[in-house]
Amino acid sequence: MSVSESEIVVGLVLHMNPTGFGQDGASCTCAKDLQVQGGHFFLCVSVSGKASRWVPLYSNPGDGRTAISVSGRNGHTKWTKGVFYWHQEQIWTLTPEAVDGGASAGDDRSSVGRRNTLHPAQVPTVNKRAA
Secondary structure: OOOOHHHOOOOEEEEEOHHHOOOOOEEEOOOHHHOOOOOEEEEEEEEEOOEEEEEEOEOOOOOOEEEOOOOOEEOOHHHHOOOOEEEOOOOEEEOHHHHHHHHHHOOOOOEOOEOEEEOHHHOOOOOOOOO
């Protein structure tokens, strides 16, 4: 499984594990003890040069979490039929290498031409503060 830099676009959804992001390829807007643990779907919300911003998706509602639209989803049924939430205070900024490492560590099962996606018009607008 490998994710190329050209595939990293707004609306891409990958199953990633932060343990695969590496030391230098990732930063997060929240404290380390609040960061998502283990494998989760992550949604790409913006791309600027080699930096992309991602939000982890949760399967349960919680304080500060907002539901992700069910319309505009394509891919595996676990993604298209699931209920997911994101939190505006947890935004990850990743390099292409961190995305690839996170997808590998998260056992993402999608492949080139068969990626999970959310239509860009349905992607939430996130807080603009840098991670």
